[in-house]
């Protein structure tokens with residue numbers, strides 16, 4: 001028996017409407033929970049149990065609902081599967097598996113009985129099909145194919161009759177006014193790992209089940225396109241890698257991935273360090289003057305400066321000055337975000353396109369950015385022509401190590417328009433995502449001083465005052481876990497979008513061609529089924545001496561960079577960028593949320609933004625006076641008079657305890 005408690009809800013429960021399929025053995029006791037459209041936040045559930053994604057909760061449901069504001073306490077036996085808590089399980093694995101198997105075989109048996117009883121033959125005569133199929137079977141190969149098509153259509157029809165994806169009806173008012181992925185989480189807890197959200201005339205399949213996500217992204221990825229996302233981003237990315245259809249994507253991915261080779265990424269770590277140093281200068285000034293800083297926009301400038309240099313060797317220098325190009329880039333970026341959450345694509349209507357001041361501004365900005373990119377392509381082409389070129393796999397021009405230079409030097413045979421689309425895509429993909437990760441990492445760190453202290457300790461040990469190198473990336477293990485955990489709690493983007501190009505079966509439910517699908521990475525990453533204490537920021541979740549968590553190690557419950565063939569090409573780039581920026585800032589500064597600043601809420605475009613910025617008070621950090629030199633068996637201590645002293649620990653090995661003891665001795 002597992003317990004689930006829902007509190008502070010505004011929920012309408014209608015016991016008369018069964019939630020389960022007719023085949024559910026306990027359908028009489030199952031409820032359809034519908035949301036009260038006037039509710040600000042439909043339902044907040046804290047579960048101490050394992051709810052199985054993708055499954056209906058066939059339940060013996062006891063509840064009390066005296067008023068709309070009352071507390072709903074339910075206890076019910078679920079067909080749930082275990083989370084990652086291992087020894088803290090409340091329900092034993094085998095019991096869950098057994099009950100799951102019983103439920104599955106019961107509904108399978110029931111379906112079989114219903115088919116045998118001829119329930120479906122009223123509308124669709126299986127027996128007639130059998131006759132036709134037997135007739136076709138005699139026709140050799142072609143006949144067998146026809147018989148197969150007929151049989152699978154029949155099966156899919158019967159399945160569709162019996163198995164319908166659970167449906168939730170959304171109310172626009174419940175979804176707008178808050179990031180759309182928040183109500184999706186509540187709906188997930190009610191409806192499970194796959195459900196349909198009917199939203200006015202629109203219908204979406206919402207996926208929060210790792211196995212279905214794996215199927216969509218990896219196992220049957222060919223059967224899915226980027227759907228709405230491609231339509232929305234077309235105006236700015238054209239046929240760039242993110243929205244590209246399969247044909248274009250295949251060619252462009254093969255051209256672009258080699259550009260991010262190890263030597264390039266290694267060079268980039270230097271760039272990350274220099275850019276982070278510029279950020280530290282800004283923070284330095286703020287700390288000296290006791291001024292609060294808005295970190296989100298600083299991180300946005302930082303990552304814009306980095307991606308400009310990294311992709312097309314352009315120095316936006318946005319941390320130091322505002323130029324026309326920076327403004328134009330932001331106008332275009334904001335529009336891409338705006339369009340990704342707008343309900344009606346009004347920008348496609350001819351009159352609005354020409355008359356709306358916003359759209360005119362966007363068109364002008366886009367023209368300006370495109371011209372700048374064209375100029376950069378021309379300059380780079382000239383450079384490559386003049387170069388004494390010897391192209392190898394890890395080719396890199398020292399003066400211009402950018403991806404653009406690599407592509408042109410590789411003889412990439414591509415139109416200027418395609419190249420521009422690729423550059424724009426890389427610019428957008430690599431800018432806001434990293435900025436968002438840094439923003440939320442600092443938000444989380446400010447509230448978790450123990451994690452911050454541990455992080456600072458590691459950075460002191462590994463880096464001291466040096467600039468980071470690629471070798472340090474492997475050593476900054478706890479820093480990496482902080483980034484991993486930030487990406488779990490704040491995945492960027494929170495939802496991946498797909499559209500089915502053919503019929504398929506998702507988690508036993510047949511789906512048609514043309515279905516719009518949202519894979520909620522937010523739900524997967526915060527699922528009470530899949531994670532222990534999903535809401536808690538705990539970098540220790542993944543031991544530092546274990547493998548770095550990826551979609552592969554976590555079997556698709558964790559998708560920080562997507563998965564399958566369309567996985568992010570910049571995952572290593574971005575991880576090192578984030579590690580470098582975090583390390584360089586935390587070793588110099590302490591920070592906390594600014595007093596009196598507005599609460600840090602979430603809003604969304606393609607990534608999760610704050611509603612009113614991340615305002616922080618930054619102070620200079622006084623470092624503990626111990627800097628052991630890694631790799632050498634010495635401890636360097638700074639004495640009270642400021643002099644530096646090196647000594648060997650008694651057993652010749654540098655240990656954290658030895659460092660701490662030394663620290664205590666010196667500071668006493």
Ligand code: HEM
Nearest residue numbers: 241242429430433434492496560561562566568569570574
């Ligand atoms: C922390 C930062 C980043 C995060 C969280 C992130 C996340 C993602 C995710 C989840 C996808 C998969 C989208 C999907 O399946 O629909 C993706 C794709 C992509 N990302 Fe990233 N990304 C980051 C940084 C970067 C950077 C720095 C670059 C470029 C240098 C980049 C370039 C791309 C590209 C080109 C794709 C499309 C790949 C394809 O369709 O083949 N990303 N990213």
